[in-house]
Amino acid sequence: MRVAKINYWLNTCNFPAYQSPFYMANYLHGFIPEEQQRLIDQAGFLAPKIFKKIDFSGCEHLLEIGSGVGAQTQALLSLFPQLKITCVDYSDSQIEKAKENLKGFEDRVTFSVQDAMELNLDQTFDSAYICWVLEHIAEPRIVLEKVHRHLKPGAKVFLTEVFNSTHYTFPALPFAQKYYRAYNDFQTQIGGHPEIGASLGNLLQQSGFTQISHWLGGFHLDQTHPEELKAMISFWVKLMKSGAEHLIQAGLVTEEEVRKMEEEYHMLPENENAVFFIQFVQAFASV
Numbered sequence: 001m002r003v004a005k006i007n008y009w010l011n012t013c014n015f016p017a018y019q020s021p022f023y024m025a026n027y028l029h030g031f032i033p034e035e036q037q038r039l040i041d042q043a044g045f046l047a048p049k050i051f052k053k054i055d056f057s058g059c060e061h062l063l064e065i066g067s068g069v070g071a072q073t074q075a076l077l078s079l080f081p082q083l084k085i086t087c088v089d090y091s092d093s094q095i096e097k098a099k100e101n102l103k104g105f106e107d108r109v110t111f112s113v114q115d116a117m118e119l120n121l122d123q124t125f126d127s128a129y130i131c132w133v134l135e136h137i138a139e140p141r142i143v144l145e146k147v148h149r150h151l152k153p154g155a156k157v158f159l160t161e162v163f164n165s166t167h168y169t170f171p172a173l174p175f176a177q178k179y180y181r182a183y184n185d186f187q188t189q190i191g192g193h194p195e196i197g198a199s200l201g202n203l204l205q206q207s208g209f210t211q212i213s214h215w216l217g218g219f220h221l222d223q224t225h226p227e228e229l230k231a232m233i234s235f236w237v238k239l240m241k242s243g244a245e246h247l248i249q250a251g252l253v254t255e256e257e258v259r260k261m262e263e264e265y266h267m268l269p270e271n272e273n274a275v276f277f278i279q280f281v282q283a284f285a286s287v
């Protein structure tokens with residue numbers, strides 16, 4: 001409760017979140033072991049969608065920003081066996097978990113605990129990868145500018161980020177909608193960007209990148225694929241609940257409302273006209 005209040009005060013004072021010693025408490029999902037496991041599960045579940053167009057062939061040294069527990073790193077190492085990856089995350093506990101998860105890849109991975117807003121590495125790279133991170137950062141453009149400075153001419157960067165207002169269900173789920181509004185409002189209040197996917201092209205251009213392209217990925221599920229619909233709901237409820245503790249602490253939802261949100265989503269596949277829709281945005285650019 002106290003941390004939520006301090007963060008609320010810091011944000012209403014317009015202090016950049018990263019100046020605060022509490023800034024990591026501004027991270028919506030938290031760093032508990034269940035959340036660290038959720039990132040691994042998430043990477044596996046979304047990999048077929050995310051890696052469709054991502055291509056780091058011909059690249060040798062990749063900079064991964066916000067690498068978390070190494071879930072994306074593992075996929076990148078397997079898909080592109082020539083890659084050596086430098087993982088940057090501002091959380092000690094995420095990096096410690098990533099070291100555990102990436103055992104066996106020691107010769108191909110190095111780690112650096114630092115805030116991407118202050119990115120400072122004594123190496124330049126021929127590629128960069130950022131996935132589900134910029135939404136959490138107060139000034140994503142600063143991060144992209146810093147990344148740009150760490151890339152060699154001709155280097156490529158792939159981004160994947162949320163575009164949360166694209167979410168739709170049929171039928172409408174009143175508690176789920178209320179919860180989702182609170183989830184997105186809270187992220188905005190703490191300096192995040194739940195719609196950042198829509199702005200990736202502009203941000204890349206403003207940060208000095210060229211040859212920018214972007215495209216949509218995501219899910220449009222209904223009763224034509226009932227098993228996929230159920231799997232998506234299960235994944236989605238876990239994602240939603242990863243923010244529950246913060247939302248309850250901030251007084252935006254009650255425990256009862258979290259329970260009802262969960263119940264509504266789990267009932268959705270029972271409806272013969274059920275639809276679940278969500279899009280994210282991917283972008284490619286070079287230096």
Ligand SMILES: C[S@@+](CC[C@H](N)C(=O)[O-])C[C@H]1O[C@@H](n2cnc3c(N)ncnc32)[C@H](O)[C@@H]1O
Nearest residue numbers: 039066067068071089090091094115116131132
């Ligand atoms: C949702 S997780 C995604 C992790 C990983 N990219 C994945 O897809 O599994 C976001 C990660 O970004 C990190 N992060 C957030 N803000 C950061 C910052 N300013 N500098 C470095 N890392 C940051 C968090 O610690 C967290 O590990």
